Amino acid sequence: MKDTKIQWHPGFVAAMNLEFAKDREALIFEKEYNLNTKPLEIDLLVIKKEASVKIANEIGILFRSHNIMEYKSPEDSLDIDAFYKAGAYASLYKSYGETTDAIKAEEVTVSLVREARPESLFQYFREHGYTVSNPYQGIYYIAGAVLFPTQIVVTRELDEASHIWLRALSERMEKQNMVRLLESVERLSGKADKEFADSVLEVSIGANKHVIEELIGDENMCQALMEIMEPQLLLREKEGRKEGRKEGRKEGRKEGIQGTVDTLRDFGHEDSEIKRAIMQRYSLSEEEAGEYL
Numbered sequence: 001m002k003d004t005k006i007q008w009h010p011g012f013v014a015a016m017n018l019e020f021a022k023d024r025e026a027l028i029f030e031k032e033y034n035l036n037t038k039p040l041e042i043d044l045l046v047i048k049k050e051a052s053v054k055i056a057n058e059i060g061i062l063f064r065s066h067n068i069m070e071y072k073s074p075e076d077s078l079d080i081d082a083f084y085k086a087g088a089y090a091s092l093y094k095s096y097g098e099t100t101d102a103i104k105a106e107e108v109t110v111s112l113v114r115e116a117r118p119e120s121l122f123q124y125f126r127e128h129g130y131t132v133s134n135p136y137q138g139i140y141y142i143a144g145a146v147l148f149p150t151q152i153v154v155t156r157e158l159d160e161a162s163h164i165w166l167r168a169l170s171e172r173m174e175k176q177n178m179v180r181l182l183e184s185v186e187r188l189s190g191k192a193d194k195e196f197a198d199s200v201l202e203v204s205i206g207a208n209k210h211v212i213e214e215l216i217g218d219e220n221m222c223q224a225l226m227e228i229m230e231p232q233l234l235l236r237e238k239e240g241r242k243e244g245r246k247e248g249r250k251e252g253r254k255e256g257i258q259g260t261v262d263t264l265r266d267f268g269h270e271d272s273e274i275k276r277a278i279m280q281r282y283s284l285s286e287e288e289a290g291e292y293l
Contacts (some may be wrong), residue, residue: 008073011203014164014196044069065107078118
């Protein structure tokens with residue numbers, strides 16, 4: 001049974017900030033951009049500060065001044081109606097300029113992002129005379145009956161090394177992919193990058209609990225995993241220690257350990273896995289660890 005509580009869209013916005021990290025200073029990111037009324041909402045609007053800026057990431061090569069991005073989570077379908085809806089959002093956005101034709105049609109693009117290739121939609125394109133080209137791995141340009149330059153980004157087909165953040169928004173992560181993601185998170189140094197990576201990691205961990213269970217069961221990975229999963233694992237620990245200082249360091253440590261136990265439970269781990277994790281992290285005996293479960 002799929003976890004319907006996974007917040008895919010914030011993870012997508014964070015992933016795109018990391019994808020465009022090299023050019024982030026030249027861009028403005030407007031998440032959940034309102035189109036007049038609340039129900040009409042663009043997942044992510046990316047505006048170039050200067051129209052002449054060239055984006056290094058191939059997802060942004062199509063970009064003009066105003067770029068509408070719609071993200072479909074693994075549970076969402078991408079059919080012809082969703083395709084037209086994204087085009088309609090772009091049309092509404094263009095029409096809402098401060099003056100007539102303030103936003104030029106040729107300066108608007110549409111990007112639809114989904115993990116799996118929408119085969120039925122591509123079949124529709126073939127049957128109705130659209131032209132589909134594949135200029136870059138995992139990126140498809142759609143020409144024909146479209147008002148704006150349009151691309152479909154299939155994240156599963158993107159190069160993993162170059163697009164690790166978008167590839168992480170999946171329920172099909174394998175152990176080696178998760179290790180690579182964790183290593184990428186660990187290499188980040190900037191505060192903003194770390195915060196964006198935490199958002200992506202939270203989604204990826206929540207969607208791939210089976211992989212995390214494997215890693216926690218790996219003695220070589222367990223300690224590294226506990227460290228990299230900050231702040232998800234350590235936030236409660238730090239809060240517990242802060243609160244516990246009033247009652248002494250021993251109580252603070254207990255609160256910290258209990259916070260880690262509670263967080264791992266939130267991620268759906270069994271008591272046996274949690275016991276093994278806290279035994280390693282806090283140098284507890286099996287009996288001592290059992291007291292926290």
